[in-house]
Amino acid sequence: MKALCLLFVAVMAVGCHGCSDGWLDINGVCFYFHQDQSMPWEDAKRFCETSGAVLAKVANAQTLREFYEYILTYGLSGSYWLGASDQSYEGDWLWVADNSRVNKGTPYWAIHNGIFGWAHEPAGGADENCLLLDETRKYYFNDANCNLIHHPICMV
Numbered sequence: 001m002k003a004l005c006l007l008f009v010a011v012m013a014v015g016c017h018g019c020s021d022g023w024l025d026i027n028g029v030c031f032y033f034h035q036d037q038s039m040p041w042e043d044a045k046r047f048c049e050t051s052g053a054v055l056a057k058v059a060n061a062q063t064l065r066e067f068y069e070y071i072l073t074y075g076l077s078g079s080y081w082l083g084a085s086d087q088s089y090e091g092d093w094l095w096v097a098d099n100s101r102v103n104k105g106t107p108y109w110a111i112h113n114g115i116f117g118w119a120h121e122p123a124g125g126a127d128e129n130c131l132l133l134d135e136t137r138k139y140y141f142n143d144a145n146c147n148l149i150h151h152p153i154c155m156v
């Protein structure tokens with residue numbers, strides 16, 4: 001998207017407008033937080049795809065930080081589905097956007113207090129195979145049951 005914008009500017013010598021109104025622009029990647037829509041993970045994935053988008057990928061720590069700032073700035077609530085799961089192979093988390101691996105640990109995943117002290121999510125095993133930006137975990141990553149009803153974040 002960014003490269004396309006730069007090319008467009010270079011060739012046409014006009015401004016690049018980036019994301020559509022209501023979309024969050026992070027370095028030319030556009031995100032929409034659908035707070036008015038709630039559904040299971042598979043439906044959220046399809047919901048984004050039917051509009052030519054994809055369920056969101058958090059590509060780096062800056063994206064996670066900007067998501068959190070956006071949520072605070074606009075007073076959003078609820079938890080949001082992200083486009084990753086370990087449904088194909090337990091414990092192997094992949095982004096649907098490009099089939100790349102989800103980074104583990106800090107600064108992405110929430111921590112929980114288990115039998116052996118503090119540990120990072122994911123901890124749900126085969127019952128929790130979908131990636132949630134979890135309101136109850138200060139919007140860090142958490143593995144959740146895919147049938148739960150949450151809001152989609154779409155990405156183009």
Ligand SMILES: [Ca+2]
Pocket residue numbers: 086090091122124125126127128129143
């Ligand atoms: Ca799992």
